[in-house]
Every structure is written in structure tokens, then in C-alpha cells.
Amino acid sequence: MATALTVTAAGSLSAQQTEEAAMARWVDDHRSEAVELLEQITNINSYTLNPPGVREVADVLAPEFEALGFDVRWIDGSAFDRAGHLFAERRGSGTRMLLIGHLDTVFPEADPFDSFRRVDETTVAGPGVGDMKGGLVIILQTLQALDEQGLLEDTNITVAMIGDEERTGSPSELARRDLIDAARWADVALGFEGLETANSAAIARRGGTGWTLTAKGIRGHSSRIFDDEIGFGAVFEAARILNAFREEFAGEEFLTFSPGLLLGGSEVERDPVTSSGSASGLSNVVAETVVATGDLRTISGAQGQRVIDRMTEIASDNLPGTSATLEFRGVPSGMPPKPGSERLFKMYDETSRDLGFGPIDLISPMRLGGADISTAAPHVDGALAAIGGMGSGWHSSAETADLEKIAIRTKLAASLILRLSQREWDQGR
Numbered sequence: 001m002a003t004a005l006t007v008t009a010a011g012s013l014s015a016q017q018t019e020e021a022a023m024a025r026w027v028d029d030h031r032s033e034a035v036e037l038l039e040q041i042t043n044i045n046s047y048t049l050n051p052p053g054v055r056e057v058a059d060v061l062a063p064e065f066e067a068l069g070f071d072v073r074w075i076d077g078s079a080f081d082r083a084g085h086l087f088a089e090r091r092g093s094g095t096r097m098l099l100i101g102h103l104d105t106v107f108p109e110a111d112p113f114d115s116f117r118r119v120d121e122t123t124v125a126g127p128g129v130g131d132m133k134g135g136l137v138i139i140l141q142t143l144q145a146l147d148e149q150g151l152l153e154d155t156n157i158t159v160a161m162i163g164d165e166e167r168t169g170s171p172s173e174l175a176r177r178d179l180i181d182a183a184r185w186a187d188v189a190l191g192f193e194g195l196e197t198a199n200s201a202a203i204a205r206r207g208g209t210g211w212t213l214t215a216k217g218i219r220g221h222s223s224r225i226f227d228d229e230i231g232f233g234a235v236f237e238a239a240r241i242l243n244a245f246r247e248e249f250a251g252e253e254f255l256t257f258s259p260g261l262l263l264g265g266s267e268v269e270r271d272p273v274t275s276s277g278s279a280s281g282l283s284n285v286v287a288e289t290v291v292a293t294g295d296l297r298t299i300s301g302a303q304g305q306r307v308i309d310r311m312t313e314i315a316s317d318n319l320p321g322t323s324a325t326l327e328f329r330g331v332p333s334g335m336p337p338k339p340g341s342e343r344l345f346k347m348y349d350e351t352s353r354d355l356g357f358g359p360i361d362l363i364s365p366m367r368l369g370g371a372d373i374s375t376a377a378p379h380v381d382g383a384l385a386a387i388g389g390m391g392s393g394w395h396s397s398a399e400t401a402d403l404e405k406i407a408i409r410t411k412l413a414a415s416l417i418l419r420l421s422q423r424e425w426d427q428g429r
């Protein structure tokens with residue numbers, strides 16, 4: 001696909017237009033290298049819990065960044081029980097940019113979906129081709145395109161390739177320490193996770209937390225329910241709590257909250273691994289136990305913490321003869337929209353229009369889950385997410401990526417980074 005160019009009144013191109021056109025040509029001329037690299041790293045199993053594989057992907061990429069003049073370091077992840085992260089840095093002037101991607105995938109070594117395959121002229125399939133090895137290729141080729149034009153000179157860039165995006169290591173403070181440090185240095189963060197929809201990007205994402213509610217009651221004959229000794233039973237207590245959550249939170253902006261599994265009776269058995277269980281109880285016996293599990297999605301850590309505090313309060317105001325506990329899995333997070341991110345999105349949209357790729361749609365945070373850029377976002381002035389590849393069936397054995405879109409996203413990222421590098425970022429403007 002040819003890149004459209006805006007010609008000035010005098011019929012000549014500005015220096016920036018000439019540079020951007022040259023970068024776009026370079027990307028088109030190096031499509032086969034992009035596919036070869038994507039094939040090579042897709043065929044390395046880099047399941048989050050396969051540290052040698054994650055490291056192997058990093059080892060393929062590290063020399064490429066070194067060749068571009070980056071200081072490259074491997075951050076060992078044994079302290080948080082994961083492979084680790086690959087960081088590449090170069091220091092100069094202009095906007096300080098943090099480019100974020102991840103090396104790991106959700107496919108275990110034993111998964112039969114284990115190799116790269118060409119589906120047709122523009123589509124490839126394989127574990128992680130979309131999420132997000134295609135994005136890693138975009139990051140590398142973006143920087144190579146800039147370098148070919150001498151435009152990496154004097155830029156301020158940190159590339160963070162996280163090794164445990166799909167399942168964060170523990171303790172998470174350690175697993176995300178270097179990413180947060182890099183974000184504190186940066187003015188803007190660019191997230192190269194992709195999307196399954198075309199021509200879009202995001203400046204807000206939601207983060208998810210899992211919760212488990214366990215309600216306990218006193219077993220007794222049903223004829224005695226509500227009396228002083230037996231009380232209300234576990235089922236009414238769980239119903240009270242869940243209904244109070246709904247009354248309190250349904251409709252709050254950016255928040256969703258959903259019970260996904262509920263078991264109740266005299267005896268309850270739940271298997272957290274398979275998300276299943278069984279319950280037994282007689283109709284004339286007051287229920288002793290209820291277990292419910294669900295998720296909670298919020299736009300920010302602050303919103304998440306407020307909801308968690310309130311949920312905990314509701315769960316502790318028990319009916320007579322009952323008690324309840326609530327457990328939360330993971331730290332609440334999210335990436336709320338902010339002015340710096342809106343400016344960044346405008347720049348990206350303008351870049352896309354200038355290059356002839358048309359306007360960029362702003363994706364609703366209600367449709368996006370968590371990503372590492374959410375961890376970085378509170379520490380930067382602007383964050384732009386979901387500017388990586390496109391495809392379909394991600395996290396499934398039908399995962400594909402679109403090669404044409406990889407090329408377009410590479411051209412867009414190269415031009416955006418060029419534009420950002422040629423100015424200082426005005427903090428908080």
C-alpha cells in the first residue's frame with residue numbers, strides 16, 4: 001500500500017514529510033524481515049511459566065537493540081518467580097518515551113497450538129502472533145526505520161519488554177519495580193499491545209480484580225429459621241450481600257462487578273482451578289455455607305480500592321446467626337483518561353491522517369482489560385495504549401495477526417516517535 005503524502009503549496013515536501021516517507025518506504029522494503037522475525041520468535045515457546053523460553057525470545061531481540069545503539073539489560077526475575085524483563089535504553093533530548101511490550105504468551109509448552117503458520121497473503125497464525133509478538137516486531141522495526149534515516153540520534157527512549165505480563169510474578173511490587181522506575185523517568189508511555197479491531201487506540205483501560213465471598217450460617221431445621229438460635233442462614237446472608245453490592249455499584253461509571261459462580265447448601269465443595277464445584281443440602285435444612293466468586297473491573301486503582309473497602313464493609317454487617325468473609329485476588333488497577341493522554345492520542349490521530357491511513361477511533365475503556373501500560377500510566381504525563389498489531393482469536397488456538405496492519409502500525413509508530421522526539425514534552429499542559 002502506497003503512503004499518501006500531503007504536498008505543500010509550492011509542491012515540495014517538508015523535511016518531516018520526506019523523513020516519514022522514507023521511513024514508510026523502509027518498512028515496506030523490510031516486510032519479509034518482519035515476517036521472518038515474527039516466525040522465529042513465535043516458534044519459541046514463551047509461556048509465562050516457561051522462563052527459559054521467555055529468556056530465549058529476549059536473547060533474539062537483545063542484539064537487535066544493541067545494534068541500534070541501545071544499552072540493553074536483562075533483569076533477572078528469580079526474585080519474583082518469573083523469567084525477568086528485557087530493557088533497552090538510549091538517552092538524548094526531546095520527549096522521554098517509554099515503549100512497552102511483553103515477551104510472554106498464555107500458551108503452555110504442551111499446547112498443541114505451538115507453531116507459526118501462514119494462513120494467506122496477509123494473515124499469519126501462531127501462539128502469540130497477535131498478543132503480542134507482532135507488537136514486538138513493530139517496536140523493533142519502528143526503531144530500525146528511524147535509525148535508517150539517522151533519526152534515532154539524540155532520542156530519549158526506554159523499551160520495556162516484560163516477561164510476565166500474562167501472569168504477574170509475586171511479589172508484584174518487585175515484578176513491576178523496573179517498569180515503574182522507567183515510567184517515572186518518562187514523559188509518555190506507548191503501549192504496543194494490539195487490538196482485534198482496526199484503526200483504533202486507547203487512552204484508558206480497566207483493571208480487573210477477582211473476589212471470593214464465603215458466607216456462613218448455622219445449620220438447623222428450616223422451621224426454626226429467623227429464630228434467635230439459628231438465625232438467617234448462609235443463603236440469605238449471601239443474597240443480602242450480593243444484592244447490596246448491586247444496589248450500591250450498578251451503573252457507576254467505568255465500574256462493572258459480576259458474580260460468576262455461586263454454590264450454597266449444607267455442604268459446598270469448590271475447585272478454584274476448574275472454576276467448578278458441587279453443593280448439597282436438604283430443603284428443610286438451613287444452609288450453612290455459600291461460596292460465590294466473581295470479578296470487579298475498575299478504571300483506576302483508587303476506584304478499585306474504594307469499591308473494595310465498601311464491599312468489605314457491606315460483607316461485615318451480617319444478618320443474625322451469620323458471618324461472611326471476602327477475599328480479593330490482585331491489586332486493583334486501571335488507566336483513567338487524562339489530558340496528557342488526550343494530547344498524545346490527538347498526535348497519533350493526526351499522524352495517521354497525515355500518512356493517509358485515516359482517523360483513529362478511540363476505544364472505550366469498557367472494552368479493554370488490563371495491560372502493563374496501566375501500571376506505568378500513573379507515573380507519566382500521557383499514555384497511549386493499544387497501538388500494536390491487529391488480528392483475531394487472541395489467547396485461543398485460533399490466534400492470528402494481520403501483516404498489512406503490522407506494517408501500517410510500524411509506519412505510524414515511527415512517525416509518532418519522530419514527532420515526539422523533535423520537541424520537549426510540556427508536562428501537564
Ligand SMILES: [Zn+2]
Nearest residue numbers: 131132165193
Ligand atoms: Zn498481551
